[in-house]
Amino acid sequence: MSTPSIQVEQAPSVQYLLRLGDTALILGQRLGEWCGHAPVLEEDIALANIALDLIGQARAVLTRVGQLGGQGLHEDQLAFLREERDYRNATIVELPNGPRRPGDFAFTVLRNAMMATWFRLMWERLRESSDSELAAIAGKAVKEARYHQQHSADWVVRLGDGTDESARRMRAALDTLWRYSAELFESDDVDSWAAANGLGPRWDSLREPWLAEMREMLDEAKLPMPADSVFRSTGKTGVHTEHMGYILSDLQYLQRAYPGGVW
Amino acid sequence: MTDAVAVPADARVQRAWRVLHRVLDPEVPAVSVCDLGIVRDVIVHDDGIEIVLTPTYSGCPATEVIEQAVIDAVNGIGLGPARVTLQRAPAWTTDWISEEGKRKLREYGIAPPSGNAAVAQGRPIRLVSRERTACPRCNSTNTERISAFGSTACKSLYRCVACREPFEYFKPL
Numbered sequence: 096m097s098t099p100s101i102q103v104e105q106a107p108s109v110q111y112l113l114r115l116g117d118t119a120l121i122l123g124q125r126l127g128e129w130c131g132h133a134p135v136l137e138e139d140i141a142l143a144n145i146a147l148d149l150i151g152q153a154r155a156v157l158t159r160v161g162q163l164g165g166q167g168l169h170e171d172q173l174a175f176l177r178e179e180r181d182y183r184n185a186t187i188v189e190l191p192n193g194p195r196r197p198g199d200f201a202f203t204v205l206r207n208a209m210m211a212t213w214f215r216l217m218w219e220r221l222r223e224s225s226d227s228e229l230a231a232i233a234g235k236a237v238k239e240a241r242y243h244q245q246h247s248a249d250w251v252v253r254l255g256d257g258t259d260e261s262a263r264r265m266r267a268a269l270d271t272l273w274r275y276s277a278e279l280f281e282s283d284d285v286d287s288w289a290a291a292n293g294l295g296p297r298w299d300s301l302r303e304p305w306l307a308e309m310r311e312m313l314d315e316a317k318l319p320m321p322a323d324s325v326f327r328s329t330g331k332t333g334v335h336t337e338h339m340g341y342i343l344s345d346l347q348y349l350q351r352a353y354p355g356g357v358w
Numbered sequence: 359m360t361d362a363v364a365v366p367a368d369a370r371v372q373r374a375w376r377v378l379h380r381v382l383d384p385e386v387p388a389v390s391v392c393d394l395g396i397v398r399d400v401i402v403h404d405d406g407i408e409i410v411l412t413p414t415y416s417g418c419p420a421t422e423v424i425e426q427a428v429i430d431a432v433n434g435i436g437l438g439p440a441r442v443t444l445q446r447a448p449a450w451t452t453d454w455i456s457e458e459g460k461r462k463l464r465e466y467g468i469a470p471p472s473g474n475a476a477v478a479q480g481r482p483i484r485l486v487s488r489e490r491t492a493c494p495r496c497n498s499t500n501t502e503r504i505s506a507f508g509s510t511a512c513k514s515l516y517r518c519v520a521c522r523e524p525f526e527y528f529k530p531l
Contacts, residue, residue: 137505147417147418148416148511227447228446234446235415238531246506246507
């Protein structure tokens, strides 16, 4: 028999933190797929290191979710025993790395740059959180996100302003990814509650500084700044793409097959 | 083996610090956890001894190994039962690595973090201002960065143009 799934609370504090923690968790899981497959050894190591940081940040946030939730849930239960609809990551991080495994390096580089810029701005704001534990997690994570952003931005410029082929691949990645960024800057009852209670910022307040930094990066990479799209993804409300189930089968397999297994 | 309870609290704290200076970082076994500045406090309680650690990186796989090594070291000299608590704030910075630690890193072949990490926290979104990191072997500053991430998240990969040797640089954080 499989392990029963857990239910999580709908309280806005829990939901707000799940959005953050799950976005880090799923991007970390995606980047882990590059391990042993990146185009060069140095990048293989870099992507694995960034994945480790993201998973470490996710662990800290999910642990805090467990403490705030009142059900005494452990980080592992939260990471491994939820149903798909209870994951609250932004959709952009669950998109496959490319059409074929392990993926398209240009796509990964651009997504990492977009997400690291978003995370860095988010963690900077969360250092002021009324929740001292979240503020402490952010104080650590912001330094890591800074390195992730700088490393990814270097690659965006190198590929965007590189060969015809690398520039073509970066433009294709921009076409695919940009529309998913809208979700990162949409606000609703959950983050409005968080902002009103000092837990963290409304997501829409990060939009302007994010756009400014992305514009700076893309200009230097000689890549066009894409236009806004009317498309809206919905991962943070629990409605995911068809790719999410495959991620979860990888992510959850061991805990479902061997309940409570530990190292 | 001394009966821990019979030793006064101050002496137990001092002995704990002494043994902690011999607990090495499993990923960089040239420096101790004290050299790295991750041991923030040692507190004696009625029911044991508490060691307060601050993790280096959120995802550092060595954190749990270090916790266990610290507990084993303190229990090993009869000061236990030891327990570890993790303190995230203030966040660890390479500025806490001691001068002794920096010297040991250099001798081990890893360039220690230069400058002041607290100052290096501007907003440049790219690594445009490449620092001139001195080669730990020949001391030349004619070096170049190969990758921002080395064998662990805390190090980046460099090459010395003068002596042609690759080396790692402990990144300011």
